Amino acid sequence: MNAENKDKKDRSVCLDAGCDAEKPEKSEKSGKTEAAAKTESADGSDKHLKSKDDFNLRPEPSGFELGAKKILWIVFAICFGIFLFFTSENGEPVVRKDSIAFLKGLANWLILSSHSGSTALIDFLSTHLISAMVPAFFLAAAISTFFSKETIIMAIGKKSNPLTSYPLAAFAGAILTVCSCGVLPIFMSLLQSGAGIGPAITFLYASPAINLISIIYTWKIIPSMLWARIIAVAVCAIAIGWLMSKIFANMPEEFESEELKIKPSKRKAWQEAVFFLLLVAIMLTSTNLFSGITDRLVPASWFASRGEELAVKTAYLAGKLLAILVEIILVVVALRMWFTWDDTRKWLKRTYRQARSIMPMVVLGIFFSGFLGGTSALVSSFSVFADNSLFSNLAASVIGAMLYFGSIVGVNVVDLFMRWGMHHGPAMALLLAGPSISLPSVLALMPIMGKYRTAVFLGLVVIFTTLVGLLFGTFGAAS
Incomplete structure (x- = not known):
């Protein structure tokens, strides 16, 4: 009888302090000291109680939930699009006239702009x-x-x-x-x-x-x-x-x-300088900066059978390619030597x-x-x-x-x-x-x-x- 009264008294004191009678036992199982458990209890923390910040944490959605959300958004977009382009008259679906004009204008703009971008x-x-x-x-x-x-x-x-x-x-x-x-x-x-x-x-x-x-x-x-x-x-x-x-x-x-x-x-510094000058020369030759030289490298008479205009263009292109080829060969030689x-x-x-x-x-x-x-x-x-x-x-x-x-x-x-x-x-x-x-x-x-x-x-x-x-x-x- 005295033992029961003592146990009830201990429990009432523990409840007044805001603790749990089983807390020390759980803290021992989890490797915590009794002092840490008492501090945890005094702060009001519990396994089943969550702070304000804890309510902001949500478990990551499963693949099924993500897929369902995507499907719902797709259905919503389709339905809303139908609403924009169709209306109802006497219970029958009718295409909006202004939506047809909008679609034609949008299509023309997309075609012209896409052509410009391409x-x-x-x-x-x-x-x-x-x-x-x-x-x-x-x-x-x-x-x-x-x-x-x-x-x-x-x-x-x-x-x-x-x-x-x-x-x-x-x-x-x-x-x-x-x-x-x-x-x-x-x-x-x-x-x-x-x-x-x-x-x-x-x-x-x-x-x-x-x-x-x-x-x-x-x-x-x-x-x-x-x-x-x-x-x-x-x-x-x-x-x-x-x-x-x-x-x-x-x-x-x-x-x-x-x-x-x-x-x-x-x-040596001059070797690196020569190598870089060769690379720059390739870039400048490809941009027609040296056209006064490359245009004379290949005679147009070599392509006379193609007609005068085409022969001149072919000779210009062949001269440029020949100059670039020589410069590339010099770059390869420089790489092999230095x-x-x-x-x-x-x-x-x-x-x-x-x-x-x-x-x-x-x-x-x-x-x-x-x-x-x-x-x-x-x-x-x-x-x-x-x-x-x-x-x-x-x-x-x-x-x-x-x-x-x-x-x-x-x-x-x-x-x-x-x-x-x-x-x-x-x-x-x-x-x-x-x-x-x-x-x-x-x-x-x-x-x-x-x-x-x-x-x-x-x-x-x-x-x-x-x-x-x-x-x-x-x-x-x-x-």
């Missing part, structure tokens, strides 16, 4: 793939594989003199013929080889707009903008690169892996990796930029560009930053738009933004620099090109 993609692949992208990938991989990392760091590295590194980066692309997409593998290689983010961004912006081919073409088509374009590209490139280096001063060393830490080369097979294998492997990581985004971006360019409202509405207002320059910069303009095509587009009534202020903004950045290059830059850095770079390009367009439209010579 045409832009085919033009790019036929014009720039062999003459720009493929040589650029080989050249970029050679930079990161063979070029002395110490030389790059000394020239445009993080600790280099900005008074020399930024101008050098701004004008280094003059010898290359690359578009905003073709420069990406070279830009990635510069970052991987230890270049500072500022000079690398300067090179990224300036190279597509200041290369020798685009400068010569600008001089032929719109000579009134030649010197303004050269000066504006250099100033904008240096300013954007410098601001990027300040904004991202503490940029993490994510571009240098153990594989990319190149040991000092055993080759480089090991392991060096060559790494170079080819890196070329493939860079092409695989960049080309898919480039192809998608070019298609969708052409897709947007096929929209009649975007192409035909030029009244907004007739004056030199802030809005017209900003709109031209945004359009130029989104649509894909090659180094040569951008000059043609600006010349055409000016003949259609575009003021030369917005035309300059479009000329500066178009070749330097595009939707394909923005998409391809995201896995290289990250979304935030890419967005900041895009914003700086739009701001600077807008300001330069305003200044040129106010003080520049009228076209």
Whole structure:
């Protein structure tokens, strides 16, 4: 009797304290000390009681539940689509008249825009793939594989003199013929080889707009903008690169892996220089820069049986291919004489990796930029560009930053738009933004620099090109 009263008393005390009589026993089984169990009980925690945060935790849905949800959403979408395109009259389903017109308009827009996007993609692949992208990938991989990392760091590295590194980066692309997409593998290689983010961004912006081919073409088509374009590209490139280096001063060393830490080369500097000049020569030859020489290599009389016009074109093509073939043979000879097979294998492997990581985004971006360019409202509405207002320059910069303009095509587009009534202020903004950045290059830059850095770079390009367009439209010579 006394034992029962004592047991009831102990239980009443335990209940008043908010504990459980079985708690110590469970805590021993789970390896917990009695003190820990008492603390757990005092806090009110229990196996069957959950805190507020615990109610937010849900078990992962099973495959059946996920499949059922997908089916329900599909059924909902179908039913809602039926509601949009059909109505009911006297209990009978009737097709909405306005929905038919909408579907016809949508189909026409999709057909025209798809044709525009496909045409832009085919033009790019036929014009720039062999003459720009493929040589650029080989050249970029050679930079990161063979070029002395110490030389790059000394020239445009993080600790280099900005008074020399930024101008050098701004004008280094003059010898290359690359578009905003073709420069990406070279830009990635510069970052991987230890270049500072500022000079690398300067090179990224300036190279597509200041290369020798685009400068010569600008001089032929719109000579009134030649010197303004050269000066504006250099100033904008240096300013954007410098601001990027300040904004991202503490940029993490994510571009240098153990594989990319190149040991000092055993080759002589002139050997590497000759090898790179041969690669650059292949790129320039494929872009008709040396057409005055290649056109004379093969006589047109060799193909006289095909007719005069076709014979001349065939002779020009044969001369270019012959020159490229000779340059490729010289590259192979240089590889055999000065480089090991392991060096060559790494170079080819890196070329493939860079092409695989960049080309898919480039192809998608070019298609969708052409897709947007096929929209009649975007192409035909030029009244907004007739004056030199802030809005017209900003709109031209945004359009130029989104649509894909090659180094040569951008000059043609600006010349055409000016003949259609575009003021030369917005035309300059479009000329500066178009070749330097595009939707394909923005998409391809995201896995290289990250979304935030890419967005900041895009914003700086739009701001600077807008300001330069305003200044040129106010003080520049009228076209």
